[in-house]
Amino acid sequence: MRLAVPDLVSPSYFPAIAAIDLGLAREEGLDVELELLYPVTDAAEALRTGKIDFLAGAAHAPMHVFPDWHGAKLVTALSQNMYWxxxxxxxxxxxxxxxxxxxxxxxxxxxxxxxxxxxxxxxxxxxxxxxxxxxxxxxxxxxxxxxxxxxxxxxxxxxxxxxxxxxxxxxxxxxxxxxxxxxxxxxxxxxxxxAYTFPALAVTDETIARNPDAVAAMTRAVVRAQQALKADPDRATDVGERLFPAREATLIAELVRRDAPFYDPRITAETAAALVAFGRDSGLLEEPVGYESVVSERFRDLWHA
Incomplete structure (x- = not known):
């Protein structure tokens, strides 16, 4: 399977990157290829057309290509709050x-x-x-x-x-x-x-219906990566040394350490409502949608694993 991030050399989507590079996704039974696909609007289109299976990007990205949230869901937060x-x-x-x-x-x-x-x-x-x-x-x-x-x-x-x-x-x-x-x-x-937006893992409704075990496995891998990085931010250096330029590899652990307090996989009703309001104010949504349209409740129990 393929997971895309719109920016690789950054802490923004790092729990998803670490979930793959540290072998956690593989331990969950998934063979996932990490791909850099910029900008996030193009990555969202790749998700819609099935070129990728998972998108680790801004939570509002699906709204660019899935009208009124039809056809895609967020399955976990990579971290909380707007991160730029x-x-x-x-x-x-x-x-x-x-x-x-x-x-x-x-x-x-x-x-x-x-x-x-x-x-x-x-x-x-x-x-x-x-x-x-x-x-x-x-x-x-x-x-x-x-x-x-x-x-x-x-x-x-x-x-x-x-x-x-x-x-x-x-x-x-x-x-x-x-x-x-x-x-x-x-x-x-x-x-x-x-509260406008946050980093999240998105998948299509089709993938959830066709391969729910894979979606669950990737969700578990992300949650495990969050826990591992919170417990030991220095593990980020190992990932950086394999994927980043030399200088940035030396910096990533400190950036992860700063962001670790926000490594919470939950997407609450309040978080989703703020995201929907942001989408409407930004012209991405014509009508308000409910929590179940934004977040797949099928995988919520995995946030507490």
Whole structure:
């Protein structure tokens, strides 16, 4: 089977990556191939057409290609809360959390994740058009790790800031080419914005019906990976050394250590309702849908394994 992530060199979808690389999926009886497929909107389309079996990406991604959530389900959270950082040039006079000071700058954001930033800015009273949000140069095509490309574009002066994963943010901060001004996951944005979306494992209804044992096995593997990484974040280094460039391999354990408190597989009714509201506000859903349309309740017991 095939599992796709839209960004490999990052902590964003790491429990799913570790579930495969540490052999946990294999121990559950699955032979799963890990694939990088950017952007997440293309990965969601690959899920819809059956080119991949699992998508480890933003929880709202299925809404881009499954109208009104028909045909796909989330089976587990990879972690909780919206997980991208807004990083800007260090010379900009923008204090942490000061969204109003962001007007007039160019921010790079990937398709899909950009909706989280747009809604966050709208919640802060920043009108559309006051900030330029668009693609990051040199991030087209397969094989791209968006966060690293965004950090490089910021260092080269091609953009004023970027909205990306923790690895890209960490590289920019360590190199002195960027500073973090928004971290919604940890309450650094307008109230409620942390609940817009979260990393999740999605599958099609067809896969659930045809191969429920495989979906259950992958869910168990992810939960085991979360538990293993929370117990020993340094295990992330082993994964990084096999999959990441050398520098990023040395950084991933610390990023996982910071994110470990959010490694909770549960998708509560409140979490799903916030996700649906975000989808409607972003124009991805025409009508509200219930919990059972978003989350497969068949696998909920596995979250507590």
């Amino acid at each position: 950082f807004l990083v800007v040039r260090p010379d900009l006079e923008v204090d942490r959390g000061d969204v109003q000071a962001l007007r007039g700058i160019r921010i790079g954001a990937a398709p899909g994740p950009d909706l989280g930033l747009r809604r966050l800015l709208a919640a802060a009273g920043v009108e559309a058009g006051q900030i330029e949000i668009g693609p990051v140069p040199a991030t087209e095509g397969a094989g791209t790790s968006f966060g690293l490309a965004a950090a490089q574009a910021l260092a080269e002066g091609l953009i004023d800031g970027f909205w990306a994963n923790g690895m890209g943010a960490e590289i920019a901060v360590l190199d002195g080419t960027g500073k973090v001004v928004l971290d919604a996951r940890r309450g650094n944005g307008p109230p409620g914005t942390e």
